[in-house]
Amino acid sequence: MNGWCRKIWLCCVLFPLVVFSEDITTMSGKSYKNASITRTTPVSITVAHDTGISTISYSDLPVDVRVKYGYNQEKESRYKEELRLQEAERIARATEASEVRKKAEAERKKRAEIDLEKKKLEKAELARKRQLAELHKRATVEMPEENPKIGMFGMIKDVLIVQVINKSEVLVERQWYTAEVIPSGCFLNGRAPEAYLNSYLIWIQGIPTDGLVDNGRLSPARPLIFTETKTYTTANKTSKTVILARPLTEAEIISMK
Secondary structure, three states: OOHHHHHHHHHHHHOOOOOOOEEEEOOOOOEEEEEEEEEEOOOEEEEEEOOEEEEEEHHHOOHHHHHHOOOOHHHHHHHHHHHHHHHHHHHHHHHHHHHHHHHHHHHHHHHHHHHHHHHHHHHHHHHHHHHHHHHHHHHOOEOOOOOOOOOOEEEOOOEEEEEEOOOOEEEEEEEEEEEOOOOOOOOHHHOOOOEEEEEEEEEEEOOOOOOOOOOOEEOOOOOEEEEEEEEEEOOOOOEEEEEEEEEOOHHHHHOOO
16 A cells, blocks of 8 residues: 555544535524535425534525525425325325224124123013013912802813814813712711712813814913803703803013012
């Protein structure tokens, strides 16, 4: 290495590249002391100065300073348009993402509301079924066999079908046996007490009669209520009075609370 090369090498190592600085005064009157350019764009320059770093728009610089740092109006226009398009695209993406989030949140809330309402309905239905089961239990106690009265209700089991009237009415006979009552201390000449057949007719309305036949047996699935009496003419042209009955409705069972 000759002498001149060594001197140049030493200068590069010992003395860093000098960045020239100058004072800049903007069109709005603001001054930047010892300002040196650190970055340029088609619309502005960024300078480091005595009090910090600032970005100055070309529009705020004197014409000679603009020219000095390469300002070009056409480049500025293209740059601004590019920034506008980028910002519009950013806003569109952000709006789309926001709408997607809103839609997803709305669907989540709707599903949560539906699930909550479903659980409420299921809970209410379960409570209703439990209550109804309890009320049915109370209403399905077997009706007393003797002394039928209007307003009595309960289950009637294994009655004799006298006549199938139509598709929703049937005449049945309720039968039961009672033993002869023996007065205390009497033996009736050693005769054992006798059993007597008791019965009364019931005209049942409002039940399906498909599959029922005369002289068959019937056990209605729902509890019955005696409503009134009915007089009808038999095949022998005689009048007979029977008690009318119909199945209790669910509302009636619930009203028994």
